[in-house]
Amino acid sequence: MLPTKTMTETLLIENTPIILQMQPVLEMTDEQFFEFCQLNREYHIERTAHGELMITSPTGSETGNRNFKLSQQLANWTDENGTGIGFDSSSGFKLPNGANRSPDAAWMTLEKWNKIPPEQQTKFAPVCPDFVVELRSPSDSLQPLQDKLQEYIDNGASLGWLIDRKNRQVYIYRPQTKVECLDNPKTLSGDRILPGFLLNLENIW
Numbered sequence: 001m002l003p004t005k006t007m008t009e010t011l012l013i014e015n016t017p018i019i020l021q022m023q024p025v026l027e028m029t030d031e032q033f034f035e036f037c038q039l040n041r042e043y044h045i046e047r048t049a050h051g052e053l054m055i056t057s058p059t060g061s062e063t064g065n066r067n068f069k070l071s072q073q074l075a076n077w078t079d080e081n082g083t084g085i086g087f088d089s090s091s092g093f094k095l096p097n098g099a100n101r102s103p104d105a106a107w108m109t110l111e112k113w114n115k116i117p118p119e120q121q122t123k124f125a126p127v128c129p130d131f132v133v134e135l136r137s138p139s140d141s142l143q144p145l146q147d148k149l150q151e152y153i154d155n156g157a158s159l160g161w162l163i164d165r166k167n168r169q170v171y172i173y174r175p176q177t178k179v180e181c182l183d184n185p186k187t188l189s190g191d192r193i194l195p196g197f198l199l200n201l202e203n204i205w
Helices: 007-014 030-039 061-081 110-114 142-154
Strands: 018-020 044-047 053-056 084-087 105-109 131-136 159-164 169-173 180-183 187-189 198-200
Touching: 030 044, 061 084, 061 105, 061 131, 061 198, 084 110, 105 110, 131 142, 142 159, 142 169
Parallel strands: 131 159
Antiparallel strands: 018 053, 044 053, 084 105, 105 131, 159 169, 169 180, 187 198
């Protein structure tokens, strides 16, 4: 009899999300979901608008390094600009459609952030960031990430970037606008959402 893979082995070897159907048998409150994530910090856990749990392993070291460099550039601009607040990949948000998502990097205006009660700021803030980034790792499927970027836009984001390192392409998402695809760009402009921000892709590819 062949040994059965544990959930951890499946996530690490196959690098595909495990999707758990929860409803209608079990429906976690926002507080319970937050505590569930705190108890399972070794996993990356998101919740869809339909209540499904999507569990993935931590990212590979190379992708983590590229995400670090991306967040570093966004953080430097955020400090200089002073009009908003930035977030790294460990931050969770509850979107208006009920989904709990954790983009690889995000930013929102201070005006939007300051409207959130302090007790909610310490958990998964009930808000969609103004700007989000998802970085595709070599083994990630493209379509789920494209769906996620569109979900952010549908829930209030003004600008979203899907950086596909595998094909050296960037998909740019904006409200009520056709998705733009750039081939091997050297830089990305933050447009009017992040005025003056220019992401250098040299160390991210």
